[in-house]
Amino acid sequence: MSPARASAVALVVLLLSAGVAQAKSAEQIDAETDTALATLDEKLPGSREFVDRAKGVLVFPEVIEAGLFIGGEYGEGALRINGETVDYYNTVAGSFGFQLGAQAKTVVIAFLTQEALDKFRASSGWEAGVDGSIAIIEAGAGASFDTTMTNAPIAGFVIGRRGLMVDVSLQGAKFSKIKR
Numbered sequence: 001m002s003p004a005r006a007s008a009v010a011l012v013v014l015l016l017s018a019g020v021a022q023a024k025s026a027e028q029i030d031a032e033t034d035t036a037l038a039t040l041d042e043k044l045p046g047s048r049e050f051v052d053r054a055k056g057v058l059v060f061p062e063v064i065e066a067g068l069f070i071g072g073e074y075g076e077g078a079l080r081i082n083g084e085t086v087d088y089y090n091t092v093a094g095s096f097g098f099q100l101g102a103q104a105k106t107v108v109i110a111f112l113t114q115e116a117l118d119k120f121r122a123s124s125g126w127e128a129g130v131d132g133s134i135a136i137i138e139a140g141a142g143a144s145f146d147t148t149m150t151n152a153p154i155a156g157f158v159i160g161r162r163g164l165m166v167d168v169s170l171q172g173a174k175f176s177k178i179k180r
Contacts (some may be wrong), residue, residue, distance in 0.1 A: 004148055024076050026180035032061035033078045036106045040157055047157065054110035056081045056117040060091055066102035072093040076178065088180040093173040106159040109134060116153035129171040
């Protein structure tokens, strides 16, 4: 078996063992979305008001990232408009290069203009960096969020186990609507 094929097999095993293969119900995704938004507000005070003012918010409560030379990530989430879930999505991304291990993160993407939200919802598979750019909001420990931190049409937050993650990118992540 070639090294690339062995790496791909190992990646699939890692993702399956992490529980990614089990599709979540709409109720599970909604409950986890509520928790993720509460965690964001806890980790970054003031972010709740920012999220509430967004035209739409896409929340992936748990995105599993795993890799063994070839990496991948997967998560399921909800798109909320005016606080109500309107659709469900998954996110998928792949990468190459030296990588080993697995981690979970929460991703919250705020569509700050109606145009950005409409373009996202009209696509059959929206890709970050191709169909639109996501400005990642970074803040240090104990910081609070100020709405002047971004004027981009789409802003994102990435939360790891220890809080907001810095130096991350959602470039290349693909978002597709799923039925739940």
